[in-house]
Amino acid sequence: MKPTLTAPVGSFTELALEILQLASELDSKLARQNRKQTTFEFDTLQDLPTDINATRKEFINKTHAAKQLALGASGILRELVFQFTDDITLRAIHDFGLAQHVPLDRPATFQEIGQASGLDTSIVERILRHAMTNHIFSEAPGMPSGRVVHTGTSRLLATNPDALAAAFPKDIFLTTSRLSSEQKQWTIPANEPIVLVKDLASISIHLNEAILRWRDLPGDERDEPTQAATAIVYGPGQTYFEVLKNDEARAARFSGAMRHFAEGADGDVERMVASYPWDALDTEKAVLIDIGGGTGGAARAIATNTQHLQLVVQDLPGPVTKGAELLPPTLGSRIVFEAHDFFEAQPRQGVDAFFLRYILHNWSDKNAVRILKALVPGMKHGTRVLINEYVLPDGPETRYTQKFHRNLDILMLTVWNAKERTETMWKEIIEAVDPKLRFKGSRPIEGSTFSIVEAVWEEPGATPMGK
Numbered sequence: 156m157k158p159t160l161t162a163p164v165g166s167f168t169e170l171a172l173e174i175l176q177l178a179s180e181l182d183s184k185l186a187r188q189n190r191k192q193t194t195f196e197f198d199t200l201q202d203l204p205t206d207i208n209a210t211r212k213e214f215i216n217k218t219h220a221a222k223q224l225a226l227g228a229s230g231i232l233r234e235l236v237f238q239f240t241d242d243i244t245l246r247a248i249h250d251f252g253l254a255q256h257v258p259l260d261r262p263a264t265f266q267e268i269g270q271a272s273g274l275d276t277s278i279v280e281r282i283l284r285h286a287m288t289n290h291i292f293s294e295a296p297g298m299p300s301g302r303v304v305h306t307g308t309s310r311l312l313a314t315n316p317d318a319l320a321a322a323f324p325k326d327i328f329l330t331t332s333r334l335s336s337e338q339k340q341w342t343i344p345a346n347e348p349i350v351l352v353k354d355l356a357s358i359s360i361h362l363n364e365a366i367l368r369w370r371d372l373p374g375d376e377r378d379e380p381t382q383a384a385t386a387i388v389y390g391p392g393q394t395y396f397e398v399l400k401n402d403e404a405r406a407a408r409f410s411g412a413m414r415h416f417a418e419g420a421d422g423d424v425e426r427m428v429a430s431y432p433w434d435a436l437d438t439e440k441a442v443l444i445d446i447g448g449g450t451g452g453a454a455r456a457i458a459t460n461t462q463h464l465q466l467v468v469q470d471l472p473g474p475v476t477k478g479a480e481l482l483p484p485t486l487g488s489r490i491v492f493e494a495h496d497f498f499e500a501q502p503r504q505g506v507d508a509f510f511l512r513y514i515l516h517n518w519s520d521k522n523a524v525r526i527l528k529a530l531v532p533g534m535k536h537g538t539r540v541l542i543n544e545y546v547l548p549d550g551p552e553t554r555y556t557q558k559f560h561r562n563l564d565i566l567m568l569t570v571w572n573a574k575e576r577t578e579t580m581w582k583e584i585i586e587a588v589d590p591k592l593r594f595k596g597s598r599p600i601e602g603s604t605f606s607i608v609e610a611v612w613e614e615p616g617a618t619p620m621g622k
C-alpha cells in the first residue's frame with residue numbers, strides 16, 4: 156500500500172500533493188492511450204479526449220497557482236512588468252527569420268544563425284537565450300554549450316506560417332509533432348509582422364488614450380468600433396475591418412491567424428457541428444442562413460452533416476464571391492452565397508434558423524442588438540437563432556486555462572470596442588431584440604471552449620418551442 160502523505164492545510168506540500176494526484180491521474184490516462192511521454196521537443200498531447208484534457212487543464216491550473224504562490228505578491232508583479240520582453244524576443248525571432256535558420260534535424264551555433272540572418276552572434280545569442288526560458292529553442296543536450304536545436308514551439312514557428320501569423324506567445328496549446336512534408340517546405344516571407352503580437356498588440360497599447368478620449372460621451376454613444384484604440388492609431392473614423400480592407404498583406408495575415416485557430420481543436424467546425432442536434436432542423440425545404448458566414452467553412456460542414464437543410468451564406472461581396480468559387484459541385488444544390496450587409500433588414504422571410512459564428516463578439520451591445528434586430532423580418536414561429544461564440548463564465552474566474560478568454564475579451568475591447576460575453580450577458584442581448592425572441596440557454600461544444608447560445612422566436616398563442 157502507498158504511504159498516505161499529509162500536510163498542513165494551505166501549505167506548499169498540500170498543494171504539491173494535489174498536483175501529484177493529478178499528475179499520476181494524467182499519466183495513467185495517457186498510458187491507457189498508448190501515448191508517448193510528451194517533451195518540450197515533441198508534444199504528444201494533441202487531440203486528447205475531453206476527459207483527459209479536463210485532467211490536463213486542472214493540472215495546468217494547479218501548477219500555475221503553485222508557481223504564483225511561490226513567486227509571492229512582488230514576484231508576480233515583477234513577472235508581469237517584464238512580460239513585454241517575451242513579445243520582443245518573439246518579434247525578433249519572427250522578423251529576422253531565426254526559427255528558419257535553425258535546421259529541423261540538427262543543431263546550429265549562434266554564429267551560424269547570426270551569419271544566416273545577418274545579425275551579430277551576440278544579439279542572436281541574447282535573443283535565443285531569452286526565448287529558451289519559454290522553451291522556444293533549447294541547447295543541444297550532451298553537446299558543448301552554444302548549439303541550438305528546435306523545441307516543439309520553435310519548430311512550429313519555423314514551419315507553420317499560420318501559427319506564426321496567430322503567434323500567441325502564451326498559447327499553451329501550441330502543438331507541433333504532426334508536421335507533414337508539405338508543412339516542412341513552407342517558408343515565411345521575411346519581415347511579415349505577426350498578427351497578434353505586432354498588428355494587434357501595438358494597437359492595444361493605446362487603450363487608455365481611447366478610454367480618455369471618449370469616456371464622457373453618453374451611454375450608448377460610446378459604443379462604436381470607431382471609438383477603439385484602432386482609431387487612435389489609424390485616425391478618426393477608422394475601424395479594424397476598414398484597416399484590413401485597405402491593407403491586403405495585413406488582411407492575409409489576419410485570415411491566416413483565423414485559419415490557424417479554426418484548425419485547432421477549440422475552433423474546430425466539425426466539433427461544433429457534432430455538438431448540435433441538427434435532426435430537428437434537417438427537414439425538406441428548411442433554410443438556415445449563416446450571417447457573416449465568410450467563405451462558407453461552417454456552412455459546408457453543416458451541409459455535409461445534414462441531408463436536406465438549405466444553407467444561405469450571407470456576407471460582404473468579397474467573401475461571398477470567394478466562397479462561391481470555393482464551393483465543391485457536390486454541395487452546389489445545398490449552399491448559396493449572397494451579398495448582404497447584416498445591419499440591413501433581412502431580405503429572406505420564413506427562415507428556419509439563423510447562425511452567427513464569431514460575429515457578435517466583434518460588436519458592442521448596441522450593435523450586437525442591431526444585428527439581431529435586422530433578422531426580425533426573416534423570423535417565423537420557431538425560428539432558431541444559433542450564436543456560436545465563447546461564453547465567459549459568469550462567476551469569478553481565476554483558472555489559468557480560462558485566461559485565453561480574458562485575453563480575447565481585452566483584445567475585443569482594445570481593437571474593436573467590443574466584448575466577449577457571459578451567458579447572462581448573452582441573455583440580455585437576446586432579450587433586448589424583441590420579447591418574442593426567447594433565450595433558451597447555451598450548449599457547450601464538446602472538446603472545445605466555445606458554445607452555441609440558442610434563442611427561439613415564439614409567436615404569442617402558438618405552442619412554445621423547447622431547446
Ligand SMILES: C[S@@+](CC[C@H](N)C(=O)[O-])C[C@H]1O[C@@H](n2cnc3c(N)ncnc32)[C@H](O)[C@@H]1O
Pocket residue numbers: 396446447448449450452453469470471474495496497498511512513514
Ligand atoms: C470574424 S469573421 C467570422 C466569419 C465566419 N462566420 C467564421 O466563422 O469563420 C466576421 C465576418 O463578418 C463579415 N462582416 C463584417 N461586417 C459585415 C457586414 N456589415 N455585413 C455582413 N458581413 C459582415 C466579415 O466579412 C467576416 O466574414
